[in-house]
Amino acid sequence: MSSVIAPVRTQSFLERTKARELRVGIIGLGYVGLPLTLLFSEQKFRVTGFDVDQQKVDTLSSGGSYIYRILPEEIAAAKKSGFTPTTDYRRIGDLDAVIICVPTPLNEHHEPDLSFIENTAHAIAPNLRAGQLIVLESTTYPGTTEEVLVPILEKENKFSLKAARGSETGDNLFYVAFSPEREDPGNTQVARRDIPKVIGGLEARATEYAGALYNSIFNRVVPVSSPAAAEMTKLLENIYRCVNIALVNELKLLCLRMGIDIFEVIRAASTKPFGFQPFYPGPGLGGHCIPIDPFYLSWKAKEFDFHTRFIELAGEVNLGMPYHVVSSVAQALNKRKQAINGAKVLVLGLAYKKDIDDLRESPSLTIIELLQQQGAEVSYNDPFFPTVGRGRKYDLQMTSTPLSRLEEFDCVLIVTDHSSYDYRDIVKRARLVVDSRNATRDIESDNIVFC
Numbered sequence: 001m002s003s004v005i006a007p008v009r010t011q012s013f014l015e016r017t018k019a020r021e022l023r024v025g026i027i028g029l030g031y032v033g034l035p036l037t038l039l040f041s042e043q044k045f046r047v048t049g050f051d052v053d054q055q056k057v058d059t060l061s062s063g064g065s066y067i068y069r070i071l072p073e074e075i076a077a078a079k080k081s082g083f084t085p086t087t088d089y090r091r092i093g094d095l096d097a098v099i100i101c102v103p104t105p106l107n108e109h110h111e112p113d114l115s116f117i118e119n120t121a122h123a124i125a126p127n128l129r130a131g132q133l134i135v136l137e138s139t140t141y142p143g144t145t146e147e148v149l150v151p152i153l154e155k156e157n158k159f160s161l162k163a164a165r166g167s168e169t170g171d172n173l174f175y176v177a178f179s180p181e182r183e184d185p186g187n188t189q190v191a192r193r194d195i196p197k198v199i200g201g202l203e204a205r206a207t208e209y210a211g212a213l214y215n216s217i218f219n220r221v222v223p224v225s226s227p228a229a230a231e232m233t234k235l236l237e238n239i240y241r242c243v244n245i246a247l248v249n250e251l252k253l254l255c256l257r258m259g260i261d262i263f264e265v266i267r268a269a270s271t272k273p274f275g276f277q278p279f280y281p282g283p284g285l286g287g288h289c290i291p292i293d294p295f296y297l298s299w300k301a302k303e304f305d306f307h308t309r310f311i312e313l314a315g316e317v318n319l320g321m322p323y324h325v326v327s328s329v330a331q332a333l334n335k336r337k338q339a340i341n342g343a344k345v346l347v348l349g350l351a352y353k354k355d356i357d358d359l360r361e362s363p364s365l366t367i368i369e370l371l372q373q374q375g376a377e378v379s380y381n382d383p384f385f386p387t388v389g390r391g392r393k394y395d396l397q398m399t400s401t402p403l404s405r406l407e408e409f410d411c412v413l414i415v416t417d418h419s420s421y422d423y424r425d426i427v428k429r430a431r432l433v434v435d436s437r438n439a440t441r442d443i444e445s446d447n448i449v450f451c
Contacts, residue, residue, distance in 0.1 A: 033101035046082030125156035178227035180234030200230030246314035284363025286352020328451030341375030349416020
């Protein structure tokens with residue numbers, strides 16, 4: 001455990017930030033932490049990146065990248081600006097700002113799993129020094145920063161934030177804030193630095209310091225009154241999407257029975273110049289945030305004797321979509337006098353959305369397992385995943401099947417509509433295509449079934 005010492009920097013935090021002399025640490029070098037590292041490096045900050053995965057650290061140290069949209073040249077440029085990846089948390093004391101970007105998944109009971117945040121807090125606490133800024137970016141429920149992160153930092157160090165909140169000075173003080181990540185993998189329309197950054201500090205100075213730090217890499221900073229307000233902001237953003245996607249998913253199921261094209265309806269509704277924003281149905285939700293956030297808030301709401309019925313219903317609708325897809329495959333095969341048991345099914349796309357290499361919470365994984373449970377012989381193709389092994393919620397151990405073998409399958413199921421697929425050729429060669437993404441909407445063929 002470290003002792004309380006005065007800050008070793010002679011210049012103020014704000015002066016060092018403006019001069020790009022501030023040393024920044026980023027914990028978690030995944031889909032959030034690594035892009036954030038690049039933003040700081042582009043602005044000539046020296047960044048130390050931390051990850052418990054030695055393979056990731058070794059890849060970055062050698063100038064490589066494990067994320068499709070991040071090129072090795074970007075890693076090389078970051079290293080020239082001082083980026084150093086490591087697994088050694090003892091280096092935390094050398095830094096001025098520490099940003100935590102670790103996963104916050106759900107456990108098997110759909111309850112928050114904060115073990116990554118807790119483990120990170122335990123790892124960095126003994127190495128903290130006075131005057132540092134600690135920012136949590138991981139998506140979580142309101143109260144996590146103050147109720148989970150801060151107590152660990154206080155207990156395992158000799159700092160006392162409680163006595164210092166609201167104060168302007170104090171060598172025995174470090175600063176804590178929450179700033180939700182707003183990464184959108186695959187989005188090439190909006191530059192990362194153009195996405196406004198929400199910040200909620202534990203006290204005024206923490207908000208000021210975090211604001212100055214993020215304002216150096218983002219074009220706009222949006223301060224809010226507290227970490228809890230910033231945490232709730234992130235949940236609102238994603239639950240808004242979850243609820244609206246659930247709405248169009250449910251409408252899609254109704255439209256299928258009524259013989260109406262839901263995508264035609266959405267296109268027509270989108271012509272209204274006010275009061276409507278288009279959302280699109282699909283085979284289920286994926287990614288780290290949208291499928292998870294409703295359950296985080298629902299869990300926390302129970303502490304206040306509040307039942308989030310509307311939000312939970314949206315989550316249930318979206319969770320049911322992979323089952324609908326599998327049922328659609330069975331029905332399509334049945335109309336061709338073939339059982340799903342023993343049928344050879346090729347799933348197109350593993351990623352949770354098109355043109356990215358991200359498997360987190362992907363509906364494809366659930367769909368493959370459900371098809372296997374029905375007795376289907378399942379293969380997959382995805383240009384971003386030559387193999388898929390074992391994750392927290394799946395164990396597939398499969399290899400991508402080349403599209404040259406497409407004629408061998410009884411059914412081709414489109415789950416992720418990657419742009420690289422030649423859908424006309426796929427439809428021409430396949431015996432049966434079940435399309436859960438409307439990817440073949442412009443192709444006329446009797447062997448296409450939309451679901």
